[in-house]
Amino acid sequence: MHDIRAIRENPAAFDAALARRGLPPASEAILKLDETRRALIHASESAQAEQNKASKEVGAAKARGDEAEFERLRALVAEKKADVARMNAEAAEQDAALTAALEVIPNLPLDQVPDGADENDNVEVRRWGTPREFDFKPVEHFEIAGVAKGLDLAMGAKLSGARFMVLKGGVARIHRALAQFMIDTHTTEHGLTECWTPVLVKPETMYGTGNLPKFAEDSYETTNGWWLIPTSEVTLTNFAAGEVMDGADLPVRMTAHTHCFRSEAGSAGKDTTGILRQHQFEKVEMVTLCRPEEALAEHERMTNCAQAILEKLELPYRTVVLCTGDMGFGSQKTHDIEVWLPGQNTYREISSCSTCGSFQARRMNARYRPEAGAKPEYLASLNGSGLAVGRCLIAVLENGQQADGSVRLPAALHPWLGGKTVLLADGTLA
Numbered sequence: 001m002h003d004i005r006a007i008r009e010n011p012a013a014f015d016a017a018l019a020r021r022g023l024p025p026a027s028e029a030i031l032k033l034d035e036t037r038r039a040l041i042h043a044s045e046s047a048q049a050e051q052n053k054a055s056k057e058v059g060a061a062k063a064r065g066d067e068a069e070f071e072r073l074r075a076l077v078a079e080k081k082a083d084v085a086r087m088n089a090e091a092a093e094q095d096a097a098l099t100a101a102l103e104v105i106p107n108l109p110l111d112q113v114p115d116g117a118d119e120n121d122n123v124e125v126r127r128w129g130t131p132r133e134f135d136f137k138p139v140e141h142f143e144i145a146g147v148a149k150g151l152d153l154a155m156g157a158k159l160s161g162a163r164f165m166v167l168k169g170g171v172a173r174i175h176r177a178l179a180q181f182m183i184d185t186h187t188t189e190h191g192l193t194e195c196w197t198p199v200l201v202k203p204e205t206m207y208g209t210g211n212l213p214k215f216a217e218d219s220y221e222t223t224n225g226w227w228l229i230p231t232s233e234v235t236l237t238n239f240a241a242g243e244v245m246d247g248a249d250l251p252v253r254m255t256a257h258t259h260c261f262r263s264e265a266g267s268a269g270k271d272t273t274g275i276l277r278q279h280q281f282e283k284v285e286m287v288t289l290c291r292p293e294e295a296l297a298e299h300e301r302m303t304n305c306a307q308a309i310l311e312k313l314e315l316p317y318r319t320v321v322l323c324t325g326d327m328g329f330g331s332q333k334t335h336d337i338e339v340w341l342p343g344q345n346t347y348r349e350i351s352s353c354s355t356c357g358s359f360q361a362r363r364m365n366a367r368y369r370p371e372a373g374a375k376p377e378y379l380a381s382l383n384g385s386g387l388a389v390g391r392c393l394i395a396v397l398e399n400g401q402q403a404d405g406s407v408r409l410p411a412a413l414h415p416w417l418g419g420k421t422v423l424l425a426d427g428t429l430a
Contacts, residue, residue, distance in 0.1 A: 001102055001103060001359060001362035001363040002014075002102050002105060002108075002359075002362070003358075003362065004030070004034055004098070004102070007027055007030055007031065007034075008031065008034065011027035011028070011031060012027075014026070014027050014108070015027050017108035017109060018105070018108070020109055020113075020115055020324040021106060021108075021109065021324050021325065021327070022117065022324070022325055023105075023106075026101070026105055029101065030098065030101055030102065033094055033097050033098040033101060034098055036094050037091055037094035037095050037098055040087050040088075040090050040091035040094060041087075041091050043087050044083075044084050044087035044088050044091060047080045047083040047084045047087065048080070048084050050076075050080050051076075051077055051080035051081055051084060054073050054076045054077045054080065055077050057069075057073050058070060058073045058074055058077060061073055103207075103213065103214070103363070104213070104214045106327075106328075106329045106330070107327075107329065107330050107331055107332050107356060107357065107359040108332065109324045109327060109331075109332060109333065110332045110333045112333065113321065113322070113323065113324055113327070113332075113333050114321060114323045114324070115323060115324050115325075116323025116324060116325050116326065117323070117325040118323075118325050118326055119322075119323075119326050121323040121325065121326070122320040122321065122322050122323050122326055122336070123320060123321045123323070124318055124319070124320050125319050125320065125321055125335075126307075126318065126319040127316075127317075127318040127319075128307065128310070128311060128316065128317055128318075129310075129311075129314070129315065129316030129317065129340070130316060131316050131340045131342060132316075132342065132399060134342065135403070136403045138342040138343050138398065138401055139343050139398075139401070140273070140274055140341075140343030140344060140398065141274055141275070141343060141393075141394045141397045141398050142273065142274040142275070143343070144397060144398075144401050144405060144407060145404075145405025145406075145425040146170070146171075146405050146406050146407055146423045146424055146425045146426065146427050147171055147397050147407065147423070147427075148427075149168075149169060149170075149171070149425075149426060149427025150167055150168045150169040150170055150171030150172060150427045151165065151166075151167060151168075151171055151275065152165070152166040152167070152168060153165055153166075153274075153275075160279075160280075161279075162272075163264060163277065163278050163279045164278065164279055164280060165275050165278060168427070169427045169428060169429075170420075170423045170424070170427050170428050170429040171393075171397075171423070171427065173417065173420075173429060174393060174396065174397075174409065174413070174417070174423065174429075175282075175389060175390070175393050177413055177416035177417050178389050178392050178393055178396070178413065178416075179257050179282060179284060179389045180416050181309075181312075181412065181413055181416045182257070182284040182309055182386060182387060182389070182392075183255060183257050183284055184416075185308070185309060185312065186255045186284070186286065186305060186386055187255065189308075190253075190305045190308070191253060192253045192254060192255040192286060192305070193252075193253065193254050193255070194254075194255055194256070195232075195235075195236060195254050195255065195256045196256060196258075197229075197232050197235035197236065197256050197258060198229075198235060199228055199229050199258055199259055199260075199261070200222065200226040200227070200228060200229075201226065201227055201229055201234060201235060201238075202225075202226065202227075203225065203227060204241075205227075205234060205235065205238045205241070206219065206227045206229075206234060207363060207364075208234075208237065208238050208241050208360060208363050208364030208366075209233060209234050209237050209238065209330065209360055209363070209364075210329050210330040210359070210360060210363065211227075211230060211234060212227075214329065215329070217263060218230065218262060218263055218264075219261065219262065219263060220261050220263060228261035229258065229260060229261065230260055230261060230262045231258075231260050231283055231285050231383075231385075232256040232257075232258040232260070232283070232285040232287075233285055233287055233383040235256070235258075236254050236256055236285065236287035236383075237287050237289070237360055237364070237366075237381050237383065238364060239252075239254075239289075240252075240289050240361070240364065240366035240379065240381075241364035241365065241366055242364065242365050242366070243366060243367070244367045244368065244369055244376045245289070245366075245367070245368040245369070245379065246368065246369060247291065247368045247369055247370045247371060247374075250289060250290050250291055250294075250368055250379065251288055251289060251290035251291075251294060251298060252288065252289040252290070253286070253287075253288050254286070254287050254288075255284060255285065255286050255287075255386060256284070256285050256287075257282065257283070257284045257285075257389075258282070258283065258285070259280060259281070259282055260280070260281055260282065260283050261279060261280055262279060262281075263279065264277060264279060274394070275390050275393075275394065276348065276390075276391065276394060278390060281388065281389070281390045282388075282389040282390065283385055283387070283388045283389060284385070284386045284387060284389065285383065285384070285385060285386065286302055286305060286306070286353075286382075286383065286384045286385070286386040287381065287382065287383050288301075288302060288381070288382040288383075289366070289379055289380070289381055290379065290380050290382070291368065291370070291379065291380065292357060292358055292377075292378070292379070292380040294380070295332075295355045295357060295380040295382060296333075296355065298355070298380075298382055299333065299335070299353065299354075299355040299382055302353045302382055302384045302386075303319065303335045303337070303353045303384065305384075305386055306337055306351040306353055306384055306385065306386045306387060307319065307337060309386060309387055309392075310337065310339060310350070310387070310395075312410070312412040313392070313395075313396060313410045313412055313413065314399075314410050314411075314412070315339050315340065315392075315395050315396070315399055315410075316339070316340040316399075317337055317338060317339045317340065317347070317350070318337075318338050318347050319335055319336070319337050319338075320335070320336050320338065321333070321334070321335060322334040322335075322336055327354075328352070328354060330354070330356045330359050330360055331354035331355070331356060332354075332355050332356060332357045332359070333354065333355050334352055334353065334354040334355075335352070335353045335354075335384075336349050336351070336352050336353075337349070337350055337351040337352075337353070337387075338350065339391070339392070339395040340395070340399065341394065341395060341398050341399075342398050342399060342401075343398045343401075348391070349391075350385070350387050350388055350391045350392060350395065351384060351385040351386065351387050351388065352384065352385055353382070353383070353384030353385070354382065354383055354384065355380065355382045356380070356381050356382065356383070357380050358378035358379065358380055358381075359381075360381045361378040361379050361380065361381055362378055366378065366379055366381070367379060396409065396410060396413070397423075400423075404425055405425035406422055406423060406424050406425045407422065407423040408421070408422055409421055409422060409423065417429060
């Protein structure tokens with residue numbers, strides 16, 4: 001949510017930032033709503049003052065026996081009371097209209113974010129590892145013999161429909177081991193606090209992180225009004241909703257491993273083979289709550305935490321800064337980390353780390369007190385994948401594939417597999 005005061009103070013800057021995102025100016029319409037709302041509030045306060053003054057004079061007129069003045073004042077009180085109620089109702093309508101206008105406008109990009117229209121204008125800032133040279137033609141994950149034994153897309157479709165999967169045997173264990181490896185690394189080496197959260201949340205929880213109302217079609221709503229989370233960013237960030245945190249306790253760094261659910265409403269025809277894009281998947285999420293002035297440093301830190309997972313797994317990757325035309329709704333700046341997939345002969349996104357500034361905090365009224373006795377201020381929130389478990393599974397399988405249909409597994413993962421080092425062509429671990 002945007003600060004209406006900032007828009008009032010510099011509407012041109014607001015519109016210029018929206019233009020960088022390829023959006024039309026919005027300040028004029030917003031300020032018109034704001035002006036009407038403020039005028040109604042001022043008029044209501046004036047009428048309330050007149051009502052209060054007349055109310056005090058009513059008793060005095062009665063006491064001195066001035067019946068005409070008594071009746072006039074009593075009528076005036078009733079009139080002003082009606083005026084106050086009407087103007088308060090109109091002001092509330094304007095306030096709701098203003099909120100409705102603001103809540104669908106995306107966050108403003110930081111100056112350092114590169115301008116651009118789409119993913120082709122993203123800027124690479126880091127590349128790690130060298131893609132392996134194969135002495136055979138590498139295939140996609142679902143074509144590897146050992147993987148095919150444990151990846152049952154037909155059963156997923158039978159049970160639930162398209163974009164669902166069933167994992168079995170060694171593949172299922174590798175998937176589970178990856179999630180545990182990520183969580184344990186983040187908690188023991190990166191200083192994140194592990195959390196376990198619900199996957200069903202109230203609509204106001206989805207609203208707080210910007211998933212509602214604009215992106216309702218991207219998520220699943222239950223018949224009783226709960227929503228299935230698209231990521232635990234939703235739950236972890238909302239820990240601060242309606243709270244005033246002690247500045248001395250910041251930053252708060254958290255991680256959670258959860259199931260995630262996305263309708264993929266805008267991805268018809270994309271990645272229809274394999275498990276790259278699923279309606280239900282697992283992710284290890286990272287969320288940080290901090291002082292706004294610490295947000296950029298925390299963003300770099302969070303990105304490094306995600307990159308470290310890939311480096312431990314010996315998976316080549318590149319990190320890009322998203323351009324203004326490719327950024328997510330709530331982001332001020334985003335790093336995408338793309339892992340090398342030899343089966344596709346390209347890099348594909350496996351993590352997105354974003355700093356949101358106080359954009360989400362305003363939506364959920366999440367504040368902190370800089371020091372004892374100080375006025376509360378909005379905190380900053382950040383989120384990032386650390387990592388998407390299914391996509392990491394794809395990367396491990398494709399990068400470790402062997403000509404005989406087996407898969408050599410990264411050494412860092414062996415302790416979470418009971419010492420097993422390879423997925424055999426028959427789908428078992430050895």
